[in-house]
Amino acid sequence: MAASTTATPQRIALLAFPGVRAFDVSVINEVWGVDRTDRGVPPFELRRAAADHAPVPMRGGLSLTPDRTLAWLRRADLVVVPGLDDHLTPAPSPVLDALRHAHDRGTPIAALCGGAFTLAQAGLLDGRRAITHWSLTHLLREHHPRVTVVPDALFLHDGNIWTSAGTAAGIDLCLHLVRITHGAEAAATIARSMVTAPFRTGTQAQFIEHPTPRADRDADALAAVRDYALAHLAEPHTVASLAARAGMSPRSFARHFQATSGTTPLHWLIAQRVAAAQKLLELTDHPIPEVARRTGFGSEVTMRQHFAGHLATSPRDYRTAFRQQTGSSPIAR
Incomplete structure (x- = not known):
């Protein structure tokens, strides 16, 4: 079912300044900058916001052309900060000020990989938990001692601020942000088009070896x-x-x-069952006990307990909130 093109698009601000990583910029654009409304994904309005309209240089001879100034962050529903090629690069003062103002307005902010250093420069991570690429955790601790650096996770949030580990974990965070705003099916559709895993929990380890x-x-x-x-x-x-x-x-x-x-086998299995239940709650009007049965929880009580632990809501409230937010109706009955 195609998403309604009359829905108000979620407004995403990609924060651009010299030194941002081309890979992270590409991830943000691939998740929110491609029109997939014909496949049921809601519309997004992705804007590249910078201090001015001058091209932003990136490594490898690439550049990014802003289409909005930092003032547009006042309209944004979400601000996403790419990582940096040089993780200790000082961010321009107008960028840091814009981030502080966005945070003061209550706008969610997400930083990919070394973007955590930019948030830390703005003081937004002081007293908060944060994650970055596993090889950069010591640098984040050393240069920003007021940040509680989590050593091993894919992504996490503290309040309305999200941070992720490096490279592919940025994809996981972006898809997760789609999932919590627009539902599991929208995130899975984007993941399928990107040929990437639709769901990895933020608590999974970010560094896994295959030595033999x-x-x-x-x-x-x-x-x-x-x-x-x-x-x-x-x-x-x-x-x-x-x-x-x-x-x-x-x-x-x-x-x-x-x-x-x-992650452990049982933690993985429960996370997959929660994700499958989310899809059924979004796309069908199956009774809650039937959703629990089809996803292996066995009972509504067990499913409700795991929804509370993973999503801080109940299955019934999740379905109601999803349909109120998206204005959708069940596809399968």
Whole structure:
């Protein structure tokens, strides 16, 4: 079902200044700058906001042409800050002032990778938890000691400020921001068009090693188990049953699963069930107990407990809020 093109687009400000990373700029543009309304994704208005309209130089001979000044941040529903090529580059004073004013207005702000350094320069991370690329955590601690640097996560939020780890974790954060604003199906549609994973939890480890060919073989076996579990979410899965499918002992399976995915088998399974339940709540009018059954929770009570832990809401309230926000009606009945 195509999204309504008459809906008011969410306004996204890409904050541009010399030194921003081209990769992060591309991620932001790919998530919010491509029109996918014909595939059911809501409309976005992405603007490149800078101190003036002069081209912003980036590494590799690239440049970014702003189409709005920093004053446009007053209209933005979300401000996204790319990472930096030189993570200690001082941001221009007008940029820092614009970020402070946006924060004072209550506008959500998200920083990808080394963009956390820009937020820290603005003082927005003082006394807050934040994450950046695993190789930069020591620099963030050293240069901004008032920031509580979390050593190992993909993304996190503290209040209305979001930060992410490096490179691919920026994609995860951007998709998560779509998910919490427009629903799991919209985020999954964008992920499919980008040929990337539709859902990785922010608490997964950001640095995962594959040191030997044996580890790669184990990763293949585990990938097959994950595919099976996703295709059969309604079935009762345990670590022992999944381990048997991978041809491993439960202890070995749990150890290898965490080494290759950054989370435990049960935490991963619950997160996938929550994501699947979100889609059913968005796209169907199935009763809550039926959604719980189809996604493997077994009971409405169990699903409600996990929704509270993952989304800080109940399944019923999630469905109501999603439909009020999007004005959508169920597709399948």
